[in-house]
Amino acid sequence: MTTLVIALVLGIFFGFALNKAGLTKYHKIVNVFRFTDMAVLQFMMTALVVSMIGLYGLRALGVIEFPNIPATYVVGNILGGLVFGVGMALTGY
């Protein structure tokens, strides 16, 4: 139960961050593929860098352990990514 409440609260902040970055809008998503607005990449890469530093730092301190890392299956990951990109550029979600 506690975990679900944590998920709900984190979800709220997640949605809030997405909205404030403008990623809930069609033109923001599609324009990254047209190289006219890099907000998606800036947002994603900042999130990645911040959480990488935090997670690896906290693991080094022994505070946390990593959960299951998403499985690598090269063909599936790339194929999924390729199909995903079509949907993303088409709808802008």
Add this chain to the structure above:
Amino acid sequence: MKKIWKSIWKYIRKETWSPYVAGALLGVVGILAVWLSNNLLGASGAFENLAGLLGKAIAPATFDNMYFNFIMPPGFTYGVAMLIGLFFGGMLGAATSSTLKWGKKDAANDDKQWKRIFGPQVWKRWVLAFVGAIILEYAAGIAGGCTSGLAISGGMLLAPAAFLFIAGMFMSGIITALIIYRRRY
């Protein structure tokens, strides 16, 4: 001190933040997800959990397969709770910048660029959104996650899958945008 709070509040009220600030916020959320609940962020998986729940109730034979029994077991999961939060978090973000369009005239489709490319019809946007969402969800099923569940959550753990996914996503995204926009690209 009061002045600092006031300027922070003023920034919260802004419609669009610097993507670096918003990204940093998401990064902190990602750390907290692992720290507090040993889980990753995600959005697409929740839809599959819910679809499985619905499917098992309506057509148990069709949904009695590997995928829905083991890979994506149905139920009210961590991801579903996060998805509900995501929805209201997005609304909260719009509400704080007074851009919430609930019940407003152009709420169904307010994107100028979209209208310029595809036309002013509202139904077109909804049909495209529906079809595109099927493509997105199906692709997320193949790859094992979406932009948040695989690219960001996997990326922050340096999972190779995430970077393969990002590469594929941008490759076909750019090509699709080229086809849709043609000379307007």
